[in-house]
Amino acid sequence: MRTFSFIISAFLACTTNLFAQDSLPKIYPDVYGLRIGIDVVKASRNFWDKDYKGLEFNADYRYNKKWYLAAEAGFEDKFKEDDQLSFTTTGMFLKLGAERNFHQNWLDMDNLIYVGGRYGLSYHNQTLHSYRVNTGNAYFDEEMQYPELKSTGLMAHWLELVVGIKVEVANNLYVGMNARLKGLIYQTQPEGFENLYYPGFGQKFSGNIGVGFGYTVSYMIPFKKKFNTVNTDRTLIRK
Template sequence: MRTFRFTISLLLLITAKISAQEKAPQKVYPEVYGLRIGTDLVKASRNIWDKNYKGFEVVADYRYNKNWYLAAEAGFEDRFQEDEQLSFTTSGMFLKVGAEKNFHKNWLDMNNLIFVGGRYGLSLHNQTLHRYRVNTGTAYFDEELQYPELKSTGLSAHWLELVVGIKTEVAQNVFIGMNVRLKGLLFQKQPDGFENLYYPGFDQKYSGNIGVGFGYTVSYLIPFKKKNPK
């Protein structure tokens, strides 16, 4: 009889404990929605170590829903380049707009991203061709150097980008990011009698109007609101 009473008491105690645990409130970590804004560290540092370059880029993204972010980059570049064949200067502004999807499943109150996205890019720039070599077509005469100082204004370029990258929160609301990009030139307005040699925001193109790039960013998240996860 005592064994039966002890068993009943033990079962009641376990049931009460489980019931209390089930009724205990679970801590909820809300998801942060806001504007993240920063700069590209590659372009910022290049002003220091490359005397032929001046430029900057502002980067931003806004969380649209749980996994999707609206994103944009804008900036200015002034680039002088010289080699054996030619020398030129290109300067102008650029803008990129698009979106990216986060594939990272965050724990608790983390806000890190592993993302894939796309951009539509536009540059408005000027180009000055300082000199270039002309092939004479014969081995008896050296190539001729031309110094036209040909300045072309009102140039433009349009392209698409595939972007893959990460953004990691290293301090409260402070993020460090890294990305790689594959770019495809769509169409452009070129100088009369020559071609665009550099595109602000796109860099140089390779065969088939293809370009590649990478970036390192630092940014700060301005929280607008918080939502409890479903």
């Protein structure tokens, strides 16, 4: 009987100790730092698209628990040819903005599901190599002209709506993807021609609208940590 009582007492003591450990608050850090990366779509395109050269770097900085300051910068050199015309656009671009993380991370996870915006601008040159002229006569073929008309110092300004994700796949290493809806708000037109491609913006569709997507790889340079304490039921005690 005494042996049975001892076993029961020991079992209750162990169980109580386990529950006490499970109910202890856990401490985990929110990491604040600068994340720097590259758009792998533009980088890889240099190898499989002979008519394209370009590169885009991206960065974001965690301003507070939900908001990040963000930027992208780079250059593009794009040659385009079809039945009606051929041209080359080359130049640099810069995009500045912010994004809000809507993902609720658990403990030390640091993933993002975000929505944000950008203000973009480009400084570029454009060369019209050839274009086809409609003669207006059904008995004669359209004439191809080769003016090699170059326009320099062109500018474009636009706004972007950005939706994306970033996932930490290793310590401070992230992969991400994003989709963008873009709208031109200002541009300078080349002489005797129209802008059809803008560095950083891409191809323009009707109504000054553009779309885009990207895949990124980035690395976080941590600057500081803010520690949070939570119960095991995910109730936040202290931030």
